[in-house]
Amino acid sequence: METGRVSVTGFGFLKERLGRDTTVPAGQTAAQAVKSLHLETAGGLPVTPVVNGKVVDWGYVLQPGDRLQLMPTLGGG
Amino acid sequence: MVTGNAEFSGVYGKILHVDLTTQETWIENPPEEVYRKLVGGRALIAYLLLTYLPPHADPLGPENLLIFAPGILQGTNLPGSGRHAVGAKSPLTGGLGSGEVGGWWGHEFKRTGYDALVIHGRAPTPVYLWIHNQQVEIRPAEHLWGKETADVQALIREELGDAKIRVAQIGIAGEHQVRFAALMHDINRAVGRTGIGAVMGSKNLKAVAVRGALSLPVAERKRISKVAKWLGDNYLEKAGWAVEMGTPMGLIFMEQMGILPTRNFQDYQFPEAGNIGGQTMHATILIERDTCMVCPIRCKQVVEIPETDGPYKVDPVYGGPEYETLSAFGSNCGVGDLSVVAKANERCAAYGLDTISTGGTLAFVMECVQRGLLTEADTGGYLPQWGDPQAVLEGIEMIATRRGFGDQMADGVARLAARIGQGSDEFALHARGLEVALHEPRFKPSMLIGYATGPLGGDHITSVQDSDYAGPGDNVDRVNAVYPMPPLERHDMSEDKLNLVYYETNWHHFLDCAVMCYFHPYRYEHMAEVLSGATGREYTIHDVLAVGERANTLSRLFNYREGFTQIDDRVPRRFLKAFKEGPIAGETLGPEMFEKMLRRYYEKMGWDRETGYPTPERLAALGLAELLLDIPLSAG
Structure with missing residues (x-):
């Protein structure tokens, strides 16, 4: 991965839309990264950001080398 | 054709009552304001329980009522409206019991020409009800007792000679009055929570079979069709997850x-x-x-x-x-x-x-x-x-x-x-006697406010789930129609979050009155439009949310009348302690913040900060005071 960038992985609906080897610049929040990728929801399902295996706030500032995972999050069922 | 409420559409103006003890049936013609203010579902169930159930009745005794309550939108053919609610005093919690279910039974029931069904008393031996158009029969069911649900549905259809009959029924768990017995519809759809099946079993009522032929009168079909078209154009994008898996x-x-x-x-x-x-x-x-x-x-x-x-x-x-x-x-x-x-x-x-x-x-x-x-x-x-x-x-x-x-x-x-x-x-792990759903409140802390204050107890459906509003998307956009706010982090407990919990809890209760599916991505304004189109009365988005607040408040009045107090607004202590390890280590609302949010939520709902009981001022503001004039309530 290019220095100063963050890898982004999507699951469920987001997997196809993101494709493989997607990265975004570090230094922005998780919310800003998702907005730049136009991936606010997963087929209408809200998404939760996970960085390096830990659930984070949307205001988390992405660091170089971070692994951002976007998890569809079920509310009911 | 509308009867009973000549200018108010979307209903027939008739609630069917059946007494299994005396075998009597009668029709109630509620005034328009009951329909207009309560719409159906949970609000109507709570109102009917307050009206007809003697205080402190045994939930498994003949005095308890079993109430089937579709909403006004059932029968309009709006996508997502194919649901109805069933309620009673819960034998599991001792408070309001209710659940909502999809399938086909609710639609077929409303085609019989009734807006709700209230069952009183207890049959001396097992029976089932057969409601077809305007006729009601109480039929023997000894031959169905002890059988599994698939067999019972097949036998009733065969007996009545119509494969399109819809059947709501209890299984052997309801017969044995298991306190969390479900009421099954179309074999595989359950009014699962709060033990409604046990109430039905206590009445020796095995099933309710329905077949109707009426078409619901609506005031302005075009307004409903417009919203239905919006849903058709948008559901793949906004509810694609539900379509896919x-x-x-x-x-x-x-x-x-x-x-x-x-x-x-x-x-x-x-x-x-x-x-x-x-x-x-x-x-x-x-x-x-x-x-x-x-x-x-x-x-x-x-x-x-x-x-x-x-x-x-x-x-x-x-x-x-x-x-x-x-x-x-x-x-x-x-x-x-x-x-x-x-x-x-x-x-x-x-x-x-x-x-x-x-x-x-x-x-x-x-x-x-x-x-x-x-x-x-x-x-x-x-x-x-x-x-x-x-x-x-x-x-x-x-x-x-x-x-x-x-x-x-x-x-x-x-x-x-x-x-x-x-x-x-x-x-x-229960709240007020109801086992909690399979969601982690340490990750979604506002659920604890729902568990503590909601009518049923440990019910995830009406509770607000913080992760739904933490990022951008339709949920935040919906709330912005009445309360402008940005997405809120899951553990944010600001005034904005409190307002979010207030509005969205009322929204969820509205959906359980209408009775609408949560998976359809409608907004407040869609529901205002379809209710206006169905009834011929103009509803605003605030009117829609007020219906939900009435449901929550009436449920609260019922639960207090049956003996609940503020002390019962508690949640399992396990959820107030954080995990020490793992992806959400350290996250929890904690006991102090829980108590603080609880009191702030009371104030937002117009409930007394100390006792948690609805104030006369809020009852008046919601237009409930006049509905409750002759009804015995708790002193709070």
């Missing part, structure tokens, strides 16, 4: 996020989650997707396991497990075998059991065994271990028939913990 999709992601209820919520990840998740189910045992009346989403699962594929044959007539069931019998009981979970789901539909409470009760007993709090002498030898498939399936059968220790398990975790003692109440 539905609720089972979520399990594996919960595991990866460290929020999957595991072993009675002691753990947050389940290594075998991949075996029981929706992706595996769809790749192996899923045979089709099913749907409800006028719904394009088709979210329901149908699974089959042939006899040749191992020890757990699963009949597809019973549908398939959704997320709650996968987690309830899977990760939360430590079971990593999908065929066992599918079999557990099948048995619960055949016996008429709530899968959430059944799984929660088994998980509680397993933790008691883990901690050495139960012996063979206590349970007659039933000592279930985590992950034991036979223990899960045997436990379900014991509960449904009240066999052996099943007689105690059939009363739910709150009563079990009181009997077992030894500190087991620490991990008896």
Whole structure:
């Protein structure tokens, strides 16, 4: 991965839309990264950001080398 | 044609009452304001219970009422409206019991020309009701008693000579008055929560069969059609997740996020989650997707396991497990075998059991065994271990028939913990007697406010789930129609979050009055438009939310009248302690913030800050004071 960038992985609906080897610049929040990728929801399902295996706030500032995972999050069922 | 309310459409103006003791039937013609202010569903159920049920009646006695209540929108053919509610005083909690269900029964019932059905009394021997158009028959049901749900539906249809009859029925769990017995519709759709099936069993009522032919009058069809078209144009984008896989999709992601209820919520990840998740189910045992009346989403699962594929044959007539069931019998009981979970789901539909409470009760007993709090002498030898498939399936059968220790398990975790003692109440995971759903409140802390204050107790449906509003999307956009705010982090407990909880809890209650499906991505303004179109009365988005607030408030009045107080607004202590490790380590609302949010929520709802009782000022503002004029209430 290019220095100063963050890898982004999507699951469920987001997997196809993101494709493989997607990265975004570090230094922005998780919310800003998702907005730049136009991936606010997963087929209408809200998404939760996970960085390096830990659930984070949307205001988390992405660091170089971070692994951002976007998890569809079920509310009911 | 409208009767009873000549200028108010969307209803027939008739509530059908049936007394099983006297075999009398009569029609009630409620005034317009009852329909206009309450719409149907939970609000109507709470109002009818306050009106007709004597205070402190035995939930399993003949005085209790069993109320079937579609909403005004049932019969309009709006996608997502193919649902109805059923309620009673709950034998599990002692408070308001109600649940909503999809399928086809509600639509068929409304085509008989009634807006609701209220059942009184107790038949001396088993009976079933046959309602067709304007006729009501009470028919013998001894030959149906003790049979499984699929057989009962087939026998009733054969007996009445019509394969299109819709059947709501109890299974053997309802016959044995299991306190969390479900009321099954169309065999595989459950009014699961709060033990409505036990109330029906206590009345010796096996089933309610319906067949109608009327078309609902609506004031302005075009306004409903416009919203239906919007749904048709947008559901693939906004509810694509439900179309693609539905609720089972979520399990594996919960595991990866460290929020999957595991072993009675002691753990947050389940290594075998991949075996029981929706992706595996769809790749192996899923045979089709099913749907409800006028719904394009088709979210329901149908699974089959042939006899040749191992020890757990699963009949597809019973549908398939959704997320709650996968987690309830899977990760939360430590079971990593999908065929066992599918079999557990099948048995619960055949016996008429709530899968959430059944799984929660088994998980509680397993933790008691883990901690050495139960012996063979206590349970007659039933000592279930985590992950034991036979223990899960045997436990379900014991509960449904009240066999052996099943007689105690059939009363739910709150009563079990009181009997077992030894500190087991620490991990008896219920709110006001209702076993909690399979969602991690340490990740979604506002759920605890819902669990503590909601009418039912540990019910996830009306509770606000913080992760739904943490990022941008339709949920935040919907709230912005009445309260401009940005997305709020999950653990944000600001004034904005309080307002969000207030508005969205009222929205959820509205959906349970209308009675609408939560998976359809409608906004407040859509519901205002369709209610206006159906009734011929103009509803604003604030009117819509006021319906929901009335439902919550009437439920509160009922629960206080039946003996609940502010002290009962409590949640399991386990959820107020953070995990020490894992992806959400350190996260919890904590006892002090819980108490603070609880009091602030009372104020937002117009409930007294100290007692939690609705204030006269708010009752007046909601237009409830005049509805409640002659009704005995608690002093608060």
